[in-house]
Amino acid sequence: MKNVRIWFKKDGECRYISHLDLNRTMLRALHKSKLPIWHTEGFNPHPFATFPLPLSLGFRGVNECMDVKLEDDNYSFEEIQKKLNDCLPRGIRVFDVTEAVMKAGKIAFASFTMLVSIENKPSGLVCKQLKELLSLDKIEIEKRSKKGMKTVDIKPCIKKYSVTELFDCAKLDIILSAGSNDNVNPNLIIAALEKRTGEEYEVDITRNDLYNADMEVFR
């Protein structure tokens, strides 16, 4: 038995499918590829795959990963990559296959690039609004929890950020808490911005990298 981490990009049409649909698409590709993926041994055996950190619908992912177990060691990483790509829709491309170096539970941060704009308004204005919001001492947002709505301050979850003015939008590079403890969806930043300014923003979000608590890139 061999644990394998499969690295892929999720973009194009596949950007618009949910995590559950991604899971289904991956399982079908694994089945079609005939790779010796370990199957669960329950009542309905199915190929077993886990995703260290699910990606929200609508985000582009350039460094996404999925873990599977292979039943024999006869396949090279290159072979796995090629076989899977032959079976996947064009919006999902495997670009690397590695061993699983870190455990999924080690993920603590994720970096995002967010392109933010308002229709027919200069990007300089959006930059200014973003900088003002992010320099506040507290950024409070309404979050749905099991006990109803509660107010959370996400400022402590922002590890690092920078705002750049581009021709048609503001570019926000930001590192946020991620993983099983304090996961922050970058859409919350936009929600906070909309609440503050009353404007409606268009946003294009890409998740770049995952990190552990020591800010080492997740491998």
Next chain:
Amino acid sequence: MVGKKVEKLLLKVQKPGRYVGGELNEVIKSKRDVDVRFAFCFPDTYEVGMSHLGMKILYSLFNSVPYIWCERVFAPWVDMEELMIKHNIPLYALESGDPLSEFDFIGFTLQYELSYSNMLNMLKLGGVPFRASERGDGLKNIVVAGGPCACNPEPVADFVDLFFIGEGEEVDLEVIELFRKCRSEGVGKREFLRRCADIEGVYAPSLYEVDYNDDGTIKSFTPKDGAPAVIHKRIMKDMDKSYYPDNFVVPLVEIVHDRAVQEIFRGCIRGCRFCQAGFIYRPVREKSPDTINAQCRALCENTGYDEVSLSSLSSSDYSQIVPLLEKLTEWTGEEKVSISLPSLRVDGFTDEIMNKIKTVRKSGLTFAPEAGSQRMRDVINKNVRHDELMQTCATAFAGGWTTVKLYFMIGLPTETLDDVADIANLGQAVVDTYYATPNRAKGKSVRVTVSASSFVPKPFTPFQWEPQDDIPTLHEKQAHIKNSITSKKITFNYHDADTSFLEAVFARGDRRLCEVMALACERGFHFDGWNDCFSLEKWLELFEECGIDPAFYANRRRSFDELLPWDHIDYGVTKSFLKKECQKAYNNETTPHCRLKCSGCGAAKYGEGVCFEKRQDLV
């Protein structure tokens, strides 16, 4: 492939994955390399349309022809529709992202009457005038339609240029080829439609005139310009040689039937008298086990699906079902593929079949006794006996199943309240059978779901002359079942009578209903098959405005001598046979199925299928 304008909307709607294409096995061609562009439209959501086998067959078939590019179009759900209108984005095909108005052919499959409003709405959203008369004489935007509802095309005759009657595999390609020829000759649309009328299986409604009697019934139906007086359906004679795709588009989002589907035969031997499919798809034509096995395997390999469903109107009637399952299970276990057998008859569920489908996955069991009392089942020619149902349930319970779904109909001809109460009694008998089965699952309770839908009389059935029960009567019958159920093990569901009423109006309507349809489209009606959108009240207002009484179509008993709106269309089954069957129903008499005895329905004229099989008792 969708444009930037569409992308901006996608994050504002539910399930955006339905609007983007880009699936595995999607066919992309270059516009410059093809002559004919065909937009295959399914007048419902992506999840429903992508589950439809006919669309998969024709999509692959058309795209196997180098000069045709066939693309898919679905009805956008209401949230997306609203945004598309607001942002001026016309309805587009998933493969190219091009608007409907750019296509040579715009084809619809009509699977149920309640999707008619979606057909017109899709044309409107695509920037194509929905009235055929407003589309001009150019050879562009030819609107064609097929599917079971095309057997009575009259309620949508003003909107569709050509209907394909019967099975489409050959006739569609003949029409597309003729289109190519006509375009190179510079022929206009009217002349093209006239030439199409010479192809067997093609109905061009604009070439016919209808006159009415004072009482509202049809007086005459007159062909013009040399169009044929009767349009004969087309069938595929040899199913082993018929085209079948080795590949399906594999959706990115979950659809209704998310699995490989393998057709095993067409038609049905049974002749249940309410069932339109049982008559219009005659005669039964089977594929051989070898063909099915090879096609199943190719489909699973090319799609990655781990489930294949053996599809037909009544799968346990496949004459070689056990040898077939044996062949399939030779490889499905190893490949971790499960087989599902929908449409199992009560009398077809044997130990042998049960053990084969149980090897990989155990799903719920569904049977359709259709009626509660034996007398009623004889009237509808269901040919299922009470003890057979109990025997089957006992087999299933002994095999570990604990949930059974039972489907029934209410409002059947000659039905009384006692017959209706017997639906509840039958549910109770199944519960009792569970507790009388010694080797049932230990420590588990049984769940029996009883579902009752309302009977809709359909063209080309022995009940095509019958009135539908009016809505208050249907409500009374629903309540009567509910009150007759005493066990908590039984869950009772029933189908909304309002939708069944509208379905009955359009199923047996004539051309005068086109006016109502057009008005519905102008007022923005859509998704009538969905409770979220359907309102009978609003439809009744439209009927009132048009001066049309819907009860004339739904609730009136028609005379055997009446000229019916679909009498110019021939599905092989003769009107005299249907009359005879109707009269037998009144006498509670059954008719044996095709393999026991030929009942002379007329379908033997095609010279193929079950009509020419050697019967067991004669060998």
